[in-house]
Amino acid sequence: YKPDIIIDAIMAKKNINTKIDDAPIVIAVGPGFTAKKDCDYVIETKRGHFLGKVIEEGSAIKNTGVPGNIGGYTIERIIRANGDGVFKSVAKIGDFVKKGDIVAYVDDREVTALIDGIVRGMLHDGIVVTDKMKCGDIDPRAEQSHCFSISDKSRAIGGGALEAVLYGLKNLRKQGKK
Known part of the structure; x- marks a missing residue:
């Protein structure tokens, strides 16, 4: 099994065993990963201004253990x-x-x-x-439809992952690898 792209989004909040050489493009979601060390790109998952941001060097914001505030509750x-x-x-x-x-x-x-x-x-x-x-x-918020639709957070993270895939493909083309 030799995938062209791997996206590690297992929500472990740490790197279980993802390596930058697992595929030509390796993307990791959330804290516990370092771009250019564990993977090519990291996607920020903490709610706020940088949610969904593609990190090309460095790490996502560390896990605080406190989920985002929804309806006054964390x-x-x-x-x-x-x-x-x-x-x-x-x-x-x-x-x-x-x-x-x-x-x-x-x-x-x-x-x-x-x-x-x-x-x-x-x-x-x-x-x-x-x-x-x-x-x-x-x-x-007790809005049942939210359970069966894609959340704002998921959309932002998914958009960041797509952006990272496109960055990765562009970089591979520049290097003559794809």
Whole structure:
């Protein structure tokens, strides 16, 4: 398997094993990567003025562990494992939940919603999780259609990835490699 382009967008917030020589064009999304070392280009994922920016040298903004503010909520939006174990969801993407509702289990331990809103993301059942691991997301705007459309953040990051692909192809042509 010899791809022309690799985009590492696995959301690990660190480089698991991506190398700049994995393909002629290697693009990495988010923190944990350094352009010109791990990959050719890094895409900024932190909300704000530089969201979606193609970084040709250096790194994305470090992971703060605090998600972007939506509807006045940040860390409360995240559904986190309450211990190590096997994840089983109760709520599904698109479900409206209230603060305190059981949204999942880790083994036999209840995981509850910290705010009212729509479940916008949720791990699949059977995944082994670790304590405090992100397992899902609640959107306090409670707009169900947001669950089934592309977010502004995803569009900006996707646009940045496309821009990086075009930069990479242009640079390969300049070098006579494509």
